[in-house]
Amino acid sequence: MTTLTVLPSGKTYDVAAGITLLKALLDAGEHIAHKCEGKAECGSCHVFIQEGRKSLSKAQRAENDRLDTIIGVGSKSRLACQAVLGDEAVTVELLSFV
Numbered sequence: 001m002t003t004l005t006v007l008p009s010g011k012t013y014d015v016a017a018g019i020t021l022l023k024a025l026l027d028a029g030e031h032i033a034h035k036c037e038g039k040a041e042c043g044s045c046h047v048f049i050q051e052g053r054k055s056l057s058k059a060q061r062a063e064n065d066r067l068d069t070i071i072g073v074g075s076k077s078r079l080a081c082q083a084v085l086g087d088e089a090v091t092v093e094l095l096s097f098v
């Protein structure tokens with residue numbers, strides 16, 4: 001288990017390590033777009049990782065290729081559907097809403 005903090009609400013959740021950030025957010029009841037259902041094809045699940053970036057799985061080519069097509073991407077950007085949670089706490093800032 002690890003702790004997930006969601007901005008801008010500031011809500012925190014105890015979530016399982018080893019699942020995607022998208023699944024953790026949806027299971028927690030957060031609203032986040034995920035138009036391609038986690039295939040790294042749409043970019044709608046783009047988020048900023050404000051803390052705990054090193055706890056997440058490394059971005060693979062498909063994620064980096066998709067991020068390259070999104071306006072406003074920065075060094076804290078990840079696709080929630082591709083980032084797998086590790087054991088350390090993560091703070092994520094949601095950018096899109098369903």
Ligand code: FES
Pocket residue numbers: 033034035036037038039040041042043044045046066079080081082
């Ligand atoms: S849900 Fe489409 S890229 Fe993540």
